[in-house]
Amino acid sequence: MSPTITDPAVCTASSPAVPPPVRRLTGIKPTGPLHLGNYLGAIRPMVEAQTDPATGATHGVVAVVDLHALTVEHRPHEVRALTLEQATVLLAVGVDPRRTTLFVQSQVPEHTELHYLLECTTGYGEAQRMIQFKQKADGQRHVRLSLLTYPVLMTADILLHDTDEVPVGDDQRQHLELARGVAERFNNRYGDTFTVPRGVNPPFAARIMDLADPAVKMEKSAADGAGVIYLLDPPDAVRRKVKRAVTDSDGEVCYDPDRKPGVSNLMEILAACTGADPRQTGHGITSYGQLKSAVAEAVIDTLAPLQRRHRALAREPGQVQEVLAAGAANARERAGATVARARRAIGLL
Ligand code: AMP
Numbered sequence: 001m002s003p004t005i006t007d008p009a010v011c012t013a014s015s016p017a018v019p020p021p022v023r024r025l026t027g028i029k030p031t032g033p034l035h036l037g038n039y040l041g042a043i044r045p046m047v048e049a050q051t052d053p054a055t056g057a058t059h060g061v062v063a064v065v066d067l068h069a070l071t072v073e074h075r076p077h078e079v080r081a082l083t084l085e086q087a088t089v090l091l092a093v094g095v096d097p098r099r100t101t102l103f104v105q106s107q108v109p110e111h112t113e114l115h116y117l118l119e120c121t122t123g124y125g126e127a128q129r130m131i132q133f134k135q136k137a138d139g140q141r142h143v144r145l146s147l148l149t150y151p152v153l154m155t156a157d158i159l160l161h162d163t164d165e166v167p168v169g170d171d172q173r174q175h176l177e178l179a180r181g182v183a184e185r186f187n188n189r190y191g192d193t194f195t196v197p198r199g200v201n202p203p204f205a206a207r208i209m210d211l212a213d214p215a216v217k218m219e220k221s222a223a224d225g226a227g228v229i230y231l232l233d234p235p236d237a238v239r240r241k242v243k244r245a246v247t248d249s250d251g252e253v254c255y256d257p258d259r260k261p262g263v264s265n266l267m268e269i270l271a272a273c274t275g276a277d278p279r280q281t282g283h284g285i286t287s288y289g290q291l292k293s294a295v296a297e298a299v300i301d302t303l304a305p306l307q308r309r310h311r312a313l314a315r316e317p318g319q320v321q322e323v324l325a326a327g328a329a330n331a332r333e334r335a336g337a338t339v340a341r342a343r344r345a346i347g348l349l
Contacts, residue, residue, distance in 0.1 A: 266295045
């Protein structure tokens with residue numbers, strides 16, 4: 001008798017095993033309101049990856065990493081408010097909790113437990129060598145010990161969730177190497193415990209610069225925010241900031257990031273918001289005034305739907321908190337198993 005398709009023995013033997021989805025982790029620090037650079041460089045690609053058939057085999061793990069916000073001077077009520085606001089914005093942008101594990105880092109206490117176990121596997125010299133530590137500690141009178149150990153907490157964030165891939169920009173590459181080194185050392189010394197993560201280039205290479213100073217990246221913690229477009233900025237604020245964007249004096253609309261960083265940044269924003277190539281966005285635009293109006297309107301159109309959804313969600317903070325609680329519960333299942341493996345391996349009862 002020939003086997004049928006429903007014969008379990010045949011199905012098991014003949015169908016290739018489906019590989020588990022690649023797990024990709026993104027952390028967002030609640031040190032300031034989310035801005036256009038966060039959206040174009042990190043959040044939009046993450047949301048698109050949820051439905052892209054090419055990346056259908058990817059599972060997103062997204063954490064608002066509030067513990068990292070405590071490594072520098074902070075105001076408790078601001079960190080709390082920003083944590084909820086960022087989670088609300090992430091949901092408004094389209095992070096789908098059915099496809100992405102979305103949670104707040106401090107609500108998964110395994111992060112701090114694994115952090116400690118990994119501190120016992122990391123050298124003082126290794127932490128002290130981190131360029132970001134040197135930069136952030138430079139000139140500070142009171143440097144928090146957590147600023148030194150923060151890359152170890154980041155290592156715990158990554159290893160805890162069996163992360164395969166971490167999208168990293170240049171500034172985080174050294175920290176990812178530390179995470180890989182710590183994972184390999186732990187595995188070699190105490191037995192196979194952690195997935196060793198790999199860094200991947202962000203799927204979309206946007207690097208949005210500050211409108212008021214196109215030599216520096218648009219940042220959450222920018223001093224006065226004059227050149228930062230926040231995702232919740234109302235249209236008139238967007239128009240005002242874009243109108244005041246620094247350009248240059250030669251008046252030529254062309255894409256040349258080295259020679260014309262301000263104009264090229266505006267063209268890049270326009271391209272990212274309209275789905276075009278930055279080198280083509282200048283066609284038909286003959287003055288900086290025209291370019292700025294086009295950029296402002298494109299940004300306003302891009303932000304409008306997420307701002308609408310944000311307004312609706314912000315009226316129901318309880319619902320957002322429920323989503324976060326469910327995300328934390330989901331994250332804790334895997335995190336608990338990872339910590340249990342690490343505890344056993346390192347010699348705890
Ligand atoms: P951060 O604001 O440093 O917490 O970064 C959160 C995510 O946004 C990271 O994946 C960054 O690479 C990305 N990001 C931050 N600033 C920018 C920017 N100006 N342009 C593009 N991506 C950015």
